[in-house]
Amino acid sequence: MSLFSSPAVVLRRRDFGDFDLILTLYARSEGKITVIAKSAKKSTRRFPGVLELFSVIHAVLRKGRRGAMPVLQEASLLKAHPIIRTDFKKTAYASYWAEIVDEWSEEGSAQPEMYHLLDHVLKGLDQGWAMDESLSLLFQIRFLRLSGMHPNLTHCRVCKAALEDLPGARVYFDLAKGAPVCHKCRSSRVKPYLLPKGLLKQLQWMAEADLDAARRIRWTGDALETASLFVEAFISHHVGKRFRSLKVLKQLCR
């Protein structure tokens, strides 16, 4: 048996029997990890109201035999994020981000930068650093980069021509191949999906800049909506899932 501890975000929680909880955590040192919190619904002494969704906790875990679910021994609260949990729309955004990370991550594959990103945007959402939509875009485009699924936003995937050298203000984007195609290289079989070149440039910057600088980027309402629809469609296509929480979010924002 071994003990370890790490800061972790609570991604999911579900009841297990009458007294226990099963939690999916995203831990800085472990990545995604599913754990059991025994008697969590009964014992407020061991887990005094800290195991709420989207909280950041300091988790002390005990790993048992191979294949056995780790047991949460102790947890203390690092960040409660109370605003997220009392605002429907913010809850929906956080649920969407948590669902993406949960769906994409493999158990036990640590990625401290992904932890840092999730921690950063949850804090921003709770404290209202930027528009929720803009923070969501920031999360998604940086998630794509960290997960290795980042779209090509700079040049035609066939002839490699840079977007700024192509005529016109908009360019075709091939969602399946994850890259723009210029008008000369586009095959008629590719579904025409036109995007402003300036928008792709702004997204590229948002993906690469320092995180604090990237969240200060200002989007006009139309550009934010177009960019959000594009990135949401991209993630859904490349993770291979329609996200339930995104559907809820869209209904709330209507």
Ligand SMILES: [Zn+2]
């Ligand atoms: Zn081309």
